[in-house]
Amino acid sequence: MTVVHQTEFVKPAEITSDKAAPHMTARQLGEHSWVVIFSAGDEVFSGLTRWAREHQVGTGRLTGIGAWSSVVLGYYDLERKAYRKNVIHEQVELLSLMGHMAINNGRTAVHAHAVVGLSDGSVRGGHLLEAYASPTTEVFVTTSWVMLHKQFDSQSGLDLLVPTTEKKEPR
Numbered sequence: 001m002t003v004v005h006q007t008e009f010v011k012p013a014e015i016t017s018d019k020a021a022p023h024m025t026a027r028q029l030g031e032h033s034w035v036v037i038f039s040a041g042d043e044v045f046s047g048l049t050r051w052a053r054e055h056q057v058g059t060g061r062l063t064g065i066g067a068w069s070s071v072v073l074g075y076y077d078l079e080r081k082a083y084r085k086n087v088i089h090e091q092v093e094l095l096s097l098m099g100h101m102a103i104n105n106g107r108t109a110v111h112a113h114a115v116v117g118l119s120d121g122s123v124r125g126g127h128l129l130e131a132y133a134s135p136t137t138e139v140f141v142t143t144s145w146v147m148l149h150k151q152f153d154s155q156s157g158l159d160l161l162v163p164t165t166e167k168k169e170p171r
Contacts, residue, residue: 009082010074012158015129017110021047026055034141038066038133045110045128048139052101052108059144062112064097066137071116073126081157083127092116094137095123101141102148104159109150
């Protein structure tokens with residue numbers, strides 16, 4: 001049985017990446033590409049953020065697949081300027097994870113969306129807030145030499161990408 005709670009809201013500035021991913025491993029595949037692998041119990045959003053900061057990734061794109069024991073997805077409510085948390089307490093298949101990394105307030109920030117498949121064949125999707133690998137999550141990251149920055153947009157309440165000509169050799 002799927003348990004989905006949709007009662008709590010979180011402002012974009014309140015989203016944290018302080019959970020643990022002690023079994024996360026990464027390997028460079030090519031000059032600008034990596035695979036980041038999460039094992040059972042690792043929190044994926046926090047782990048990706050920590051990995052990107054440790055490897056000084058300024059800009060990158062990411063895709064991934066795997067499975068999660070639980071996940072918190074967000075739906076952005078423009079009127080409230082906050083994400084409605086959709087909490088799923090069920091083993092799910094990660095059908096698609098996609099997103100990017102950019103500089104926000106001087107630090108690398110991960111912005112990712114996920115689509116998950118539930119045991120009854122239905123799907124859920126949204127902004128990735130928190131997810132626990134079970135048994136694995138495999139994320140492929142491609143870095144870029146063009147630096148992307150985010151800037152706060154008061155109309156939406158979100159930090160949005162801003163075009164730039166700044167360049168940096170990707171790691």
